[in-house]
Amino acid sequence: MKNLQAARVFENIAALMEISGESPFKVNAYRNAANTFASLTDDLEQLAARGELRSIPGVGEAIEKKTLEILETGTCGLYERLKQQFPLTILELLDLPGVGARTVRALYEGLGVDSLEALENAARAGRVQQLPRMGAKAEQRILESIERLRARPSGIPIARALPLAVALATRMQGSPGVLQAVAAGGVRRFGELVPCVTVAVVAEDPQEALQAFLREAGGTVLEAGEERAAVRLSGGEEAECFAGRPENAGAVLIRATGSQAHLRRLEALAAERGYSFEGVTLLNPRGESLSCPDEESFYFALGMSPVPPELREDRGEVEAALKGDLPALIQSSDLKGDLHAHTVFSDGSGTLEQMAEAARRLGYEYLAITDHSQALTVARGLTPERLNEQGQLIDAFNASGTDIRLLKGVEVDIRPDGSLDLPDESLAALDWVVASIHSHFALSRQEMTERAVRALSSPFVHVQAHPTGRLIGSRDPHALDVDALIEAAARAGKALEINSYPERLDLSAENARKAADAGVKIVVSTDSHHPAHLPKVSYGIGTARRAGLTAGDVLNTLPLDALLEWSRSRR
DNA sequence: GCCGTTTTCGGCCCGACTGTTTTCAGTCG
Incomplete structure (x- = not known):
C-alpha cells in the first residue's frame, strides 16, 4: 500500500x-x-x-x-x-x-x-x-x-486513514483463504484522528492471512504475532491487522475495532460471567472457545445488546447496552436529501443537472443548491442578480418533470459584524439559507461568538454551516463559544450543520451531541463541490452516529413537504 | 505540470486583508 x-x-x-x-x-x-x-x-x-x-x-x-x-x-x-x-x-x-x-x-x-x-x-x-x-x-x-x-493532538486524520484502511481491506479481501476483511479500528468508530490504520480479517488460516497482510501492506514489520501483525507503512503511518477463524469472527471484529476503553469493559463483563476475552477469542470457564461468528452473538453472550462501533468508547454505551436501551442511530438510508451543495455558478464543478442526477442516484427527494455569495470573490460568489438568474434555472429544472426537487438556496457569507452578505429580499426568495464564516478568522472569541450568534438571529437563515471552521489535523477551530452558539440556535429554532467534508466533520461528534441535547436540529450535509462528493455524506453520518444521533435529531431525514414546512416556519 | 482544444499552446480562482511600510509583499480562502 x-x-x-x-x-x-x-x-x-x-x-x-x-x-x-x-x-x-x-x-x-x-x-x-x-x-x-x-x-x-x-x-x-x-x-x-x-x-x-x-x-x-x-x-x-x-x-x-x-x-x-x-x-x-x-x-x-x-x-x-x-x-x-x-x-x-x-x-x-x-x-x-x-x-x-x-x-x-x-x-x-x-x-x-x-x-x-x-x-x-x-x-x-x-x-x-x-x-x-x-x-x-x-x-x-x-x-x-x-x-x-x-x-495539537496527534494522529492520522480520518480523511487519510479511512481510504487507506478501506484500500488495505479490499486488497486483503482478494487474498486466498480470506473470507472477510473490513476496515476496523478508529476509522470504524469514526474517530477524527486515529493512531493507526486497522484491518480485521476472517480466514480459515489466520496465520496465512497475517502473512498476506505483511506482504500487501509493505513497510517495516513491527509485529508478526499469531493474531495480530503490525507494520510501519512507507508513508510513516502504522498499520495493523487482526485475524481469526470464522467461528471467532465476532471477537476478531470487536478486538480490531476497539476502543481500548470499551474492550476493557467487555473483558471485565466476560470475567464476571466466568468467561475470558483474550486476543481474538472468547473462552468459556473450561477454557474452550465460544463460537461467535458475528459481533451480535459476541455481545449477546455477554448479556448485552450489540453496540454500534461508533459508540464504543466507554462513555455509557456499555450500561445502555446491558439495559437494552441503546439509541437507534441514524443511517445513511434515513436521509431524504442534502442541504449544502455547490455548482459551477460558484466554485463547484458540476452543473445543476449533474448535481441533481448525483443526488437522484442516492435516492434523495431533494437537493439544496447553495452556492457562495458575492463576498467570497475567490469562489465567484453570487450577486443578487446571479442568484436570481440561478433561481430561474432551478424553477425551470423543477418544472421539467424530474423526480428530484432542487431547492433554491445559498451559502451566504457572514460578515465580521455578523450581518449577511446578501439583502433580505434576496434571501427571502429562497427555500434554504445556509450561513457560514469564510474570512476574518482572527477575531476575538467574544467577537466571533457575537458574529455567529447574530447571523443565526436573521429570520432568513436556516442553518449555520461548519460552525467552528476547523480542519482536522491542520487548522484549529476558530475562537468561538460553541455552547453560546448552540444556545442561540436553540432559542432561534435554527439548525446547525455536521459538514461531511472528511477534513472538517464540523460540528464534531461531541458538539453535535451537545446541540442535540439542547434541542437543536442537526443537518448532515456534504458541502459538495462535485457530483462525486455527495456520497461522502457517509463521513457526516458516521460523525452523527458517534454523537448518538437518531433520525429524529436530523432535519434532512424529513420528507420534502415536511422540510419545506420547517423551512417556512422559521420566518 | 496538466488539460483541452478554438487540438500542441495558453490558461490555470483572484481580491481583501495584514503588518509592515510609506507603496506593497505575502497569506489566505
Whole structure:
C-alpha cells in the first residue's frame, strides 16, 4: 500500500518547490496529485500494474513517471534533488498559520532557520524581527503559533486513514483463504484522528492471512504475532491487522475495532460471567472457545445488546447496552436529501443537472443548491442578480418533470459584524439559507461568538454551516463559544450543520451531541463541490452516529413537504 | 505540470486583508 507514501512525496515536492520559488501552477499540479493520491481508494500499485495511472485526473506524463519511480524505489530524482537544496525539517514551518513559502525562504536564507526549533530560538532571540517586512508583532505571533502547534493532538486524520484502511481491506479481501476483511479500528468508530490504520480479517488460516497482510501492506514489520501483525507503512503511518477463524469472527471484529476503553469493559463483563476475552477469542470457564461468528452473538453472550462501533468508547454505551436501551442511530438510508451543495455558478464543478442526477442516484427527494455569495470573490460568489438568474434555472429544472426537487438556496457569507452578505429580499426568495464564516478568522472569541450568534438571529437563515471552521489535523477551530452558539440556535429554532467534508466533520461528534441535547436540529450535509462528493455524506453520518444521533435529531431525514414546512416556519 | 482544444499552446480562482511600510509583499480562502 504505497498511496500515502506517494502522496507524501508529492506533497513535499510541492512544498519544497514553492519555497524555492517555482511556478505556482507547477506547484499546484504536484499538490493536486498528492491530494488525489491521499484520498484514492484504489491501490496505486495495482493501477500502475494495469498501466492506468494516467486515468487519474491530474496525472500526466511527468507525474506518472515519478509515481512509477516512487512505487519502485520509494523516492524520485526530483525529490532527492530538492532535499539536497533544503532540509526536510523546513516543511514544519509551513504548518504555522501566517507563515507561507516566501517567509520560510526568507527565514532560511536570512537566518539559516530550517526547523521549528531553530525558528523558536531565532524568535526568542529577537532575530526574526530583523528580517525585512517582519516586526515584533509577527515575531510574537510566530512564537504563539509554535506553542499551539505543539499542543495539537496527534494522529492520522480520518480523511487519510479511512481510504487507506478501506484500500488495505479490499486488497486483503482478494487474498486466498480470506473470507472477510473490513476496515476496523478508529476509522470504524469514526474517530477524527486515529493512531493507526486497522484491518480485521476472517480466514480459515489466520496465520496465512497475517502473512498476506505483511506482504500487501509493505513497510517495516513491527509485529508478526499469531493474531495480530503490525507494520510501519512507507508513508510513516502504522498499520495493523487482526485475524481469526470464522467461528471467532465476532471477537476478531470487536478486538480490531476497539476502543481500548470499551474492550476493557467487555473483558471485565466476560470475567464476571466466568468467561475470558483474550486476543481474538472468547473462552468459556473450561477454557474452550465460544463460537461467535458475528459481533451480535459476541455481545449477546455477554448479556448485552450489540453496540454500534461508533459508540464504543466507554462513555455509557456499555450500561445502555446491558439495559437494552441503546439509541437507534441514524443511517445513511434515513436521509431524504442534502442541504449544502455547490455548482459551477460558484466554485463547484458540476452543473445543476449533474448535481441533481448525483443526488437522484442516492435516492434523495431533494437537493439544496447553495452556492457562495458575492463576498467570497475567490469562489465567484453570487450577486443578487446571479442568484436570481440561478433561481430561474432551478424553477425551470423543477418544472421539467424530474423526480428530484432542487431547492433554491445559498451559502451566504457572514460578515465580521455578523450581518449577511446578501439583502433580505434576496434571501427571502429562497427555500434554504445556509450561513457560514469564510474570512476574518482572527477575531476575538467574544467577537466571533457575537458574529455567529447574530447571523443565526436573521429570520432568513436556516442553518449555520461548519460552525467552528476547523480542519482536522491542520487548522484549529476558530475562537468561538460553541455552547453560546448552540444556545442561540436553540432559542432561534435554527439548525446547525455536521459538514461531511472528511477534513472538517464540523460540528464534531461531541458538539453535535451537545446541540442535540439542547434541542437543536442537526443537518448532515456534504458541502459538495462535485457530483462525486455527495456520497461522502457517509463521513457526516458516521460523525452523527458517534454523537448518538437518531433520525429524529436530523432535519434532512424529513420528507420534502415536511422540510419545506420547517423551512417556512422559521420566518 | 496538466488539460483541452478554438487540438500542441495558453490558461490555470483572484481580491481583501495584514503588518509592515510609506507603496506593497505575502497569506489566505
